[in-house]
Amino acid sequence: MNNKIGIIAGSLRKESFSKKIAKAVADLQPEGISFEIVSIDNLPIYNQDFDDLNDVPESYKTFRTKMKEYDGFIFITPEHNRSIPAVLKNAIDVGSRPTGESFWDNKPAAIFSSSPGSISAFGANHHLRQCFVYLNLLTMQQPEVYIANISEWFDDNDNIKDEENKKFLKSSVDAYVKWFNRLKE
């Protein structure tokens, strides 16, 4: 059976650059691995009362069941106030509970961060890395993937305009696939 990688964009907005990157990554579908975009759009804000089996929201149940199918993850994160957008942190928290049932545990991961600015969401990238140490997500160390000036990347059909940027994204995905295969051996 093919391994499955979930691609998670940390933004809710319709015209999100993170969602466009997620789509471009999904289109790079490597041989022998399925890339699928995962939605985190409909998860209520995590509340520890939801750990009570009688109070688990239906959307959490569906999300957790679906996420257990994935063997690894690529996170595409923007930056909010030099950190992780709340919607992405929320999905991470939902996936980490109840204690002992985290579906993040021991899964190979990569972080791609982007911003319309020049600092490329460095802050969000590294705050995510900090969470992943605790969650035992096996995060690719190198190459680090920072994307600056993301508002200049896409044409009106959401295709990447510049060949160099296409190459950069492909090389980042290839590095993750290598990392994933190494850990799955």
Ligand code: FNR
């Ligand atoms: C931002 N933005 C932003 N950008 C950045 O590089 N560093 C930052 O700290 C912030 N902070 C921030 C806070 C909030 C509340 C918003 C709404 C935005 C700008 C952000 O990078 C930009 O809106 C991106 O386009 C958001 O990503 P998506 O939605 O395009 O994926």
